[in-house]
Amino acid sequence: MKHQIEDFGQKIGGSRKELFVKKGLYAKDIEEMTPLEQEEFVKRDIIFPKPKYEEMVKKGMDRFIVYLHKEIRLCIYPNPKLVIRYGSRDEISRNECLTYYIETIHKIMAALDNLKDYSGLQDFKNFIQTELFIEKSDKKYYLSVGGYITVKEKIFSILSQESIAEMLVKMKKKFFCIPKDRIAEETIKQRYQVNEYDGLTFRYFEEDHNSKNPKVYIIMSFSNGKSFYYINRNEFKKEALWNVGNYFVIDKYGRTICMVGDKASCQKFIQEKVAEMEQKLLLEKENNSSESKRKKRFVPAQLSKVTREGEELLNGRSITGDMMMKAFKFRAGEFGEWLSDNDRQYSLNYSFEAFYDLAKIMNIDLENISLNGQLAIAFGARGRGSAxxxxxxGRRVINLTKMRGAGSLCHEWAHALDHMLAKFFCEDSIHLATEIDGHEKNKLPASMLRVIDALRYKPDSRELTKYYLDSERFDTLAGKTTHGYWRSRPEMFARAFENYIDDKLIAMNLRNDYLCGHSQSYYQVVGDNVIYAFPIDKEREFINSCFDELILDLKKEGFFKEMAGNPKERVKKIMNYVPAIKIRERQKGLNGSKNTEQISFF
Known part of the structure; x- marks a missing residue:
């Protein structure tokens, strides 16, 4: 699809739609990655994505062989083990470690492609011993360099008789690749077994005939031993029932006899047990379903319209990518392939106004908005699930989705600020400042440390804030997939910052929904209580004062510059050469210099 409005600036690269989706990840790719991208992408789950095991079984592969594929894949470390030296080898560089990791995984994948049935087990065992291990003179096997970086040592014995027996048990217990509608039947099948009494393999045995309540067993004989199944129901103890040709059901877990009779009655017993299990599983499913409804991932509602209240800035003109770079010094801009020209134009205009308002209320130079030329912006190009x-x-880029991204710009800019503070003060381009611990943390400004502390603790105490406690509660309400997301320091920092900016907007009689329209949407009502995942009341005031100190310090440190002159005049100069193209209606506010704009998405 050809667009009139194209990407601008440098090529950002590395978007999810481009990286490794079709071609896979190979050793040559690491040369083009930043260290942070190497950390993000050189992983087992990207190099060797989880196969569709159910489809492999449906295509006829033995269920245990498929399970073996799964267990072998799990022997690969999720991330490479970075080593400096191994054995007598010279120093191993980071890129060499990554190369070993990627190439070894590809070798394992190729070997698994040839492991389609039991006949391939010996070849795979040979592969393990020759490619992942080295046989030394003492006849012992040691992991090779690639093996040590890539796999757990237990892979060496994965095809031993003990390991295979253990995997068979696990496979059955997990109902691996068993269709959901057969789990009840499989559960009963694992526990109960129908047998024909023959008087040889199965023998009736009564212990202590003279006892009023003698112990009666059925003894099952096999090649290397015997098993005893206790008959605890009096009606089944009568020896007359145990005629050759009769059938009985054993409970393998309880090691008891639970039914004796003809074949039909024993099969009926099994069918009744399957029906009971199906009912039990159905009730469990309903309970889990109601639980999942209570614990659902929290996503702020899409804004029905975007409102901006403030001085008229664009005067009906349309923003271009060049203007974004000239005004704010953005490194690059990118649009999603399916974003129409109209959507692209709205995105440019909204974000230009939002960044201008952000710079104005922080009283920083417009160029600081791009964090001094390091930041890129993308619209609908690099989406992640429902975010x-x-x-x-890795690429220092903010991405906003086509429509739902409106209202989240300030939140994501706060993450970018968090990242650049770590790079500026700690020379750490991988972590965010809020993630840094230990002595490195002391390189951050004292005001930044106070902000981080204020998110979790009340002033001059170690008592937890309501903000932290409610964020922690949010994690329990929002489902198991969040893994501490809401109470993490980076997220608490970003939510607090967008509320700080929202308060500044209100104080200046301004409003910009595109910038921080979601700032106060992070709450849930539980019974008579409201759980807030953003600062409120006195805590909010204190955190805001800490942010004030941080912004002042960042200006003193040269991270930000004070806004000089009239920024609106600068915007006018940038826009001078662009013809006026009116793309939407604007209404003059009642107070002259103010302008109120409401654009509906529907």
Whole structure:
């Protein structure tokens, strides 16, 4: 699809739609990655994505062989083990470690492609011993360099009789690749077994005939031993029932006899047990379903319209990518392939106004908005699942989704700020400042440390804030996939910052929904209580004062510059050469210099 409005600036690269989706990840790719991208992408799950095991079984592969594929894949470390030296080898560089990791995984994948049935087990065992291990003179096997970086040592014995027996038990217990509608039947099949009494393999045995309540067993004989199954129901103890040709059901877990009779009655017993299990599983499913409804991933509602209240800035003109770079010094801009020209134009205009308002209320130079030329912006190009927006540390780019991203710009800019503070003060381009611990943390400004502390603790105490406690509660309400997301320091920092900016907007009689329209949407009502995942009341005031100190310090440190002159005049100069193209209606506010704009998405 050809667009009139194209990407601008440098090529950002590395978007999810481009990286390794079709071609896979190979050793040659690491040369083009930043260290942070190497950390993000050189992983087992990207190099060797989880196969569709159910489809492999459906295509006829033995269920245990498929399970073996799964267990072998799990022997690969999720991330490479970075080593400096191994054995007598010279120093191993980071890129060499990554190369070993990627190439070894590809070798394992190729070997698994040839492991389609039991006849391939010996070849795979040979592969393990020759490619992942080295046989030394003492006849012992040691991991090779690639093996040590890539796999757990237990892979060496994965095909031993003990390991295979253990995997068979696990496979059955997990109902691996068993269709859901057969789990009840499989559960009963694992526990109960119908047998024909023959008087040889199975023998009736009564212990202590003279006892009023003698112990009666059925003894099952096999090649290397015997098993005893106790008959605890009096009606089944009568020896007359145990005629050759009769059938009985054993409970393998309880080692008891639970039914004796003809074949039909024993099969009926099994069918009744299957029906009971199906009912039990159905009830469990309903309970889990109601639980999942209570614990659902929290996503702020899409804004029905975007409102901006403030001085008229664009005067009906349309922003271009060049203007974004000239005004704010953005490194690059990118649009999603399916974003129409109209959507692209709205995105440029909204974000230009939002960044201008952000610079004005922080009283920083317009160029500081791009964090001094390091930041890129993307619209609908690099989406991640259901996220409204996200910041990519590897490429230093903010992405806003087509419609749902409106309202999240300030939140993601806060993540970018968090990242650049770590790089500026700690020379750490991988982590965010809020993630840094230990002695490195002391390189951050004292005001930044106070902000981080204020998110979790009340002033001059170690008592937890309501903000932290409610964020922690949010994690329990929002489902198991969040893994501490809401109470993490980076997220608490970003939510607090967008509320700080929202308060500044209100104080200056301004409003910009595109910038921080979601700032106060992070709450849930539980019974008579409201759980807030953003600062409120006195805590909010204190955190805001800490942010004030941080912004002042960042100006003193040269991270930000004070806004000089009239920024609106600068915007006018940038826009001078662009013809006026009116793309939407604007209404003059009642107070002259103010302008109120409401654009509906529907």
């Amino acid at each position: 409204l927006a996200h910041y990519e540390t």
